[in-house]
Amino acid sequence: MHQILSLTKNPLLAVEVCGLVKHFGDNCAVDGIDLKIPTGCIYGVLGPNGAGKTTAIRMLATLTKPDKGYAKIFGHDVDKEGHIVRQLIGLTGQYASVDEKLSASENLFIFSRLLGLSRSDARKKTAELLEEFGLTEAAKRPLSKFSGGMRRRLDLAASLISKPPLIFLDEPTTGLDPRTRIQMWNTIRNLVSDGSTVVLTTQYLDEADQLADHIAVIDRGKVIADGTPSQLKASVGAASLELKLNDKTRDQEAKQIIQSLLLVEGHISGEGVITAPLADPELITDVLLALRNNNIQLAEVSVKTPTLDEVFLAITGHEAAKNEIENKDTVSISN
Amino acid sequence: MNRYYMNNANNIAISALTNRNGIKQTIRHSLTMAYRGLLKVRRTPEQLIDVTLQPILFTMMFGYLFGGAISGNVHNYLPLIIPGILVQSIVTGAITIGVQLREDMEKGVFDRFKSLPISRIAPLAGALLADTIRYALITILTFTTGYIMGYRPETGIMGILGVSLLVIAFAWCISWIFALAGVVGRSAAGVQGISMMILFPLTFLSNAYVPVETLPTALKWFAKVNPVSHLITAIREIINHGVISQDFWLSVIGAITVLFIFAPLTVRAYKRRA
Numbered sequence: 330m331h332q333i334l335s336l337t338k339n340p341l342l343a344v345e346v347c348g349l350v351k352h353f354g355d356n357c358a359v360d361g362i363d364l365k366i367p368t369g370c371i372y373g374v375l376g377p378n379g380a381g382k383t384t385a386i387r388m389l390a391t392l393t394k395p396d397k398g399y400a401k402i403f404g405h406d407v408d409k410e411g412h413i414v415r416q417l418i419g420l421t422g423q424y425a426s427v428d429e430k431l432s433a434s435e436n437l438f439i440f441s442r443l444l445g446l447s448r449s450d451a452r453k454k455t456a457e458l459l460e461e462f463g464l465t466e467a468a469k470r471p472l473s474k475f476s477g478g479m480r481r482r483l484d485l486a487a488s489l490i491s492k493p494p495l496i497f498l499d500e501p502t503t504g505l506d507p508r509t510r511i512q513m514w515n516t517i518r519n520l521v522s523d524g525s526t527v528v529l530t531t532q533y534l535d536e537a538d539q540l541a542d543h544i545a546v547i548d549r550g551k552v553i554a555d556g557t558p559s560q561l562k563a564s565v566g567a568a569s570l571e572l573k574l575n576d577k578t579r580d581q582e583a584k585q586i587i588q589s590l591l592l593v594e595g596h597i598s599g600e601g602v603i604t605a606p607l608a609d610p611e612l613i614t615d616v617l618l619a620l621r622n623n624n625i626q627l628a629e630v631s632v633k634t635p636t637l638d639e640v641f642l643a644i645t646g647h648e649a650a651k652n653e654i655e656n657k658d659t660v661s662i663s664n
Numbered sequence: 665m666n667r668y669y670m671n672n673a674n675n676i677a678i679s680a681l682t683n684r685n686g687i688k689q690t691i692r693h694s695l696t697m698a699y700r701g702l703l704k705v706r707r708t709p710e711q712l713i714d715v716t717l718q719p720i721l722f723t724m725m726f727g728y729l730f731g732g733a734i735s736g737n738v739h740n741y742l743p744l745i746i747p748g749i750l751v752q753s754i755v756t757g758a759i760t761i762g763v764q765l766r767e768d769m770e771k772g773v774f775d776r777f778k779s780l781p782i783s784r785i786a787p788l789a790g791a792l793l794a795d796t797i798r799y800a801l802i803t804i805l806t807f808t809t810g811y812i813m814g815y816r817p818e819t820g821i822m823g824i825l826g827v828s829l830l831v832i833a834f835a836w837c838i839s840w841i842f843a844l845a846g847v848v849g850r851s852a853a854g855v856q857g858i859s860m861m862i863l864f865p866l867t868f869l870s871n872a873y874v875p876v877e878t879l880p881t882a883l884k885w886f887a888k889v890n891p892v893s894h895l896i897t898a899i900r901e902i903i904n905h906g907v908i909s910q911d912f913w914l915s916v917i918g919a920i921t922v923l924f925i926f927a928p929l930t931v932r933a934y935k936r937r938a
Contacts, residue, residue, distance in 0.1 A: 336681050390779045405681075413681045415781040426776035430704045439703075442696045443782050445689075471707065487776065 331494035338404025348398030360550030373541030419488030478509035697790020748872030762846030837919035840926035
């Protein structure tokens with residue numbers, strides 16, 4: 330898809346980061362990060378506020394110089410070959426990086442011109458992107474009248490003018506309402522189907538889970554865990570079976586049945602929820618059949634895999650950023 | 665290079681990735697950035713109010729206020745004060761660049777410029793280019809106000825065009841001082857403050873409004889060495905007498921010196937931050 334990649338030093342490895350360090354005074358924002366991001370995936374960088382995600386992205390996008398270590402984009406060093414790197418990337422910042430005083434179409438036209446399009450090509454490209462991102466109607470309006478979601482869309486559109494093979498999205502959905510977030514997620518998924526590599530930072534655990542093929546968890550400037558979303562979840566422990574009976578008096582009986590089938594000790598909570606670790610999902614059928622045969626009626630049944638919130642807690646040993654806890658009902662995923 | 669890149673997006677063979685922009689691209693990028701500056705002025709014309717009103721207001725105000733006292737009547741004062749106000753307004757116009765650069769560099773859009781494969785210097789060069797339009801506007805307004813008040817320079821339209829070019833080039837050279845303040849300054853308000861501190865002594869402690877001979881010794885000395893005074897004298901002599909004097913050469917040398925000192929300093933500071 331991206332022919333330009335055949336000219337790069339390493340078309341297969343979109344990002345290679347080794348021992349990257351950045352200090353701001355005494356504060357070590359990025360404290361020795363190593364990453365390898367293969368071409369063609371969505372790579373999630375997950376961490377609470379102030380974990381060093383944005384600083385790391387800024388170094389990869391040539392906006393900030395690393396103090397130590399190196400970062401390569403398709404084999405090109407961000408420090409020594411910055412100009413080449415800039416031809417390979419698109420950046421959508423945490424704060425919309427578009428011109429507030431201009432309209433959407435003026436913004437896209439100017440960025441297109443800067444990227445080397447002729448006047449008529451720039452006009453064409455602008456119209457095309459406005460259409461694609463549903464901004465045609467608002468094209469002439471000043472950005473001060475734009476909603477947060479429209480701004481983000483424009484910002485993303487501006488990053489896609491040159492169809493860069495690698496796109497950085499720094500917290501693309503922070504502050505968006507749930508509906509706009511899902512729209513944004515779909516747009517991001519489409520980018521990858523077009524052959525681009527996407528590096529996405531987020532503090533929303535479900536966002537990384539929904540989008541990313543691979544996640545690196547960052548805390549206090551360090552990568553503390555990485556893997557696929559399911560690997561990360563598995564690292565915390567297996568899934569568990571939760572049951573609630575209609576008739577509380579039969580709790581012990583049900584617990585016995587579960588124990589005989591799953592071969593593990595169950596646990597009954599004060600509210601009468603029976604929880605048991607579940608190694609093999611196949612066994613659920615056996616449990617449910619046995620309960621039916623014994624005429625024990627169920628009020629609720631669910632199988633829970635650990636959420637990324639739990640993953641984060643388990644790895645870091647401390648809670649994620651405070652606002653995530655407050656937003657718990659919107660960010661946790663219950664499978 | 666960039667053109668090739670775009671072609672690539674349309675699946676046409678490309679040559680090679682290069683690690684720098686050519687001079688042609690640099691000029692193109694700067695012109696695009698200048699276009700952006702002009703678009704912003706069109707969107708928010710109020711940012712031109714100070715520089716457009718000042719020449720009109722000052723010419724009328726000081727003309728009628730001081731005309732009688734200094735030159736006997738307003739008409740005789742105009743050849744003296746029009747060049748003075750022209751230079752003062754244009755130097756005031758030149759300080760805007762610093763504040764605008766600072767504001768721009770603090771915005772998110774600057775991050776995007778930095779992440780694009782464009783010439784690093786283009787946003788700065790573009791802003792400076794767009795400013796020449798501002799200077800031209802100031803020049804036109806000052807001479808128009810003067811004309812309405814009855815000013816008819818000896819050398820006619822050629823004289824006006826000549827000094828306009830001189831004063832615009834001068835403003836462009838010294839705007840690098842304020843551009844540097846904008847690049848290294850920490851906030852737009854701070855840059856504005858520093859620029860004003862430079863601006864007021866430079867413009868008022870000159871021969872813009874009153875004959876230097878009437879000033880106390882210390883002020884007289886400053887007003888005489890002040891480059892703004894030299895420029896004003898040069899303009900008066902060209903436009904009123906058609907003479908290119910020593911002051912003309914002093915102003916030109918002064919402006920070029922400023923350019924050669926401050927342009928590299930600004931570019932260096934800018935590149936370090938951008």
